[in-house]
Amino acid sequence: MVFEMEVCGACRTCEMACSYHHSGEFNPDISSLRIRQKDGEQGYVVQLLEKNEGPSRACDGCRGLDVPVCVQFCSEGDVLTKILHKFLTEVGD
Numbered sequence: 803m804v805f806e807m808e809v810c811g812a813c814r815t816c817e818m819a820c821s822y823h824h825s826g827e828f829n830p831d832i833s834s835l836r837i838r839q840k841d842g843e844q845g846y847v848v849q850l851l852e853k854n855e856g857p858s859r860a861c862d863g864c865r866g867l868d869v870p871v872c873v874q875f876c877s878e879g880d881v882l883t884k885i886l887h888k889f890l891t892e893v894g895d
């Protein structure tokens with residue numbers, strides 16, 4: 803599922819944090835979250851995985867944590883929180 807994130811600066815810290823959450827390793831291939839440049843225009847989108855895809859893990863919403871790990875390390879954490887909330891509502895978590 804893909805969400806617009808106008809304020810994302812593409813630092814990709816969230817990808818690293820998410821992979822660490824799943825595996826204890828810093829490896830963006832494992833992350834549930836992908837930061838992608840918009841096609842043909844400026845800005846970024848956030849893709850969140852609903853199911854495992856190869857080495858990439860489905861987003862579990864960091865269940866059990868007060869603040870999801872990706873949000874903890876995002877400079878735009880309030881915006882990322884809203885995106886996660888929409889995602890988790892859509893996937894029925």
Ligand code: SF4
Pocket residue numbers: 807809810811812813814815816817837848875876877878882
């Ligand atoms: S940590 Fe936040 S600002 Fe950095 S890439 Fe991820 S969503 Fe964008």
Ligand code: SF4
Pocket residue numbers: 819820821823834835850860861862863864870871872873886
């Ligand atoms: S909420 Fe989802 S995308 Fe964010 S760190 Fe947790 S598993 Fe990864």
